[in-house]
Amino acid sequence: MNRYVKDLLLKLWCGISGIMVLSTLSFIIIYIFMKGFSSINLDFIIGAPKGVPIGSEGGIYPAIIGSVYLMIIACVFATVLAISTAVYLELYCKNEKLLKIMHLVIHCTAGIPSIILGMFGYTFLVLRLGLGRSLMAGGITLGIMIFPFIEIRVEKILNEMDKNIVYASYALGLPKSYTFLKLLLPIYKRDIISTVLLAGGFAIGAAAPIILTAAVMYAPVPRTVLAPVMALPYHLYILIGEGISVENAYGTAFVLIVLLLTMNILPILNSLSRGGE
Numbered sequence: 001m002n003r004y005v006k007d008l009l010l011k012l013w014c015g016i017s018g019i020m021v022l023s024t025l026s027f028i029i030i031y032i033f034m035k036g037f038s039s040i041n042l043d044f045i046i047g048a049p050k051g052v053p054i055g056s057e058g059g060i061y062p063a064i065i066g067s068v069y070l071m072i073i074a075c076v077f078a079t080v081l082a083i084s085t086a087v088y089l090e091l092y093c094k095n096e097k098l099l100k101i102m103h104l105v106i107h108c109t110a111g112i113p114s115i116i117l118g119m120f121g122y123t124f125l126v127l128r129l130g131l132g133r134s135l136m137a138g139g140i141t142l143g144i145m146i147f148p149f150i151e152i153r154v155e156k157i158l159n160e161m162d163k164n165i166v167y168a169s170y171a172l173g174l175p176k177s178y179t180f181l182k183l184l185l186p187i188y189k190r191d192i193i194s195t196v197l198l199a200g201g202f203a204i205g206a207a208a209p210i211i212l213t214a215a216v217m218y219a220p221v222p223r224t225v226l227a228p229v230m231a232l233p234y235h236l237y238i239l240i241g242e243g244i245s246v247e248n249a250y251g252t253a254f255v256l257i258v259l260l261l262t263m264n265i266l267p268i269l270n271s272l273s274r275g276g277e
Contacts (some may be wrong), residue, residue: 028255036254045255049230054218055238056245061223061277065221066135066229067204067259073139074146074203074223079154079196081151089177090158091166108173111149114208117145122212136225145209146199153195157188194267201263205256207233222271232256 036199047059084101093099111132121141131137161184169179185192208214216236232252 029261032250034142034258035204036250036252041255044248044251048220049218049235052251053242053244054174055235055248058253060230060232060248061228062219062221063232063235063252064255064259066215066219067232067256069135069222069229070139070142070210071204073135074142075200077143078147078150078199082147083154083192085151085153086158089135090155090179092169095153103237106148106151109144110152114145114206115211117141117214118209122143122211126213131230132226133212133214133216134226135214135222135229138210138229139225141209141213143207145206146203149199149202150195154192157191158184158197161188175241182255190270194270197263197267201260204263205233205260207231207237210234211237232259257267262265 001139012231021217044059045064048062049055050059072119072248085106089099090104093102118141121137123143125131125140126133165183165187166179171181210231211234213267215231216228217230217235217238219228221231232255236252239245239252
């Protein structure tokens, strides 16, 4: 088999694989849209759950706002820790053993099942720290979940930076903090923002970490971070699991997918705006 045939087979294999992935994803999205679009109306978007059992009628507005609040807290918590860790490992840490241990811990954290994180959040945050089932407890738990996602990508961004900028900064006697805040961060902030947005999409669609830490079947829009919340993934889980309303479940899934697509499209727009500058 000559090189041309091998190249052709590889292209064919990649093309078929790509078509299969896109077709499967498109089918799932279109199917949810077709099943859920009929349930979407103004009352469903801005109303609260009603009926007996609760959720069989009414809307999902508290769940939408609760999901957004959980995502914001998770992103803030995870981003602060992730950027700090990435900067330390890339600019400050010179101990190879410590570097390997830190990477091992981060990668192991990324592999922890989300339901285990939910159990940790319940045991430590809800019970031990006394936060109760609350917006804060759920947001921190989600933040732990997406922390490796952000840290690994931010560290990769810093690892691929132009080393001449760093060396020139060091040659001028500038501290590493100045180098990062004034030189590197302005250059790579769009990449970091895109990473955080993708992580936010990951967090907003997770149900397992908030089942025991934050989400309840019905709650108004939270006024404090110590109040329990509704969330779209948990609401969808209850509607289907309890057989309350399949129509409202598809409507909830429709809204959730729209939010997820939005969170994934924003990084693309962010990259395009950078390319246009």
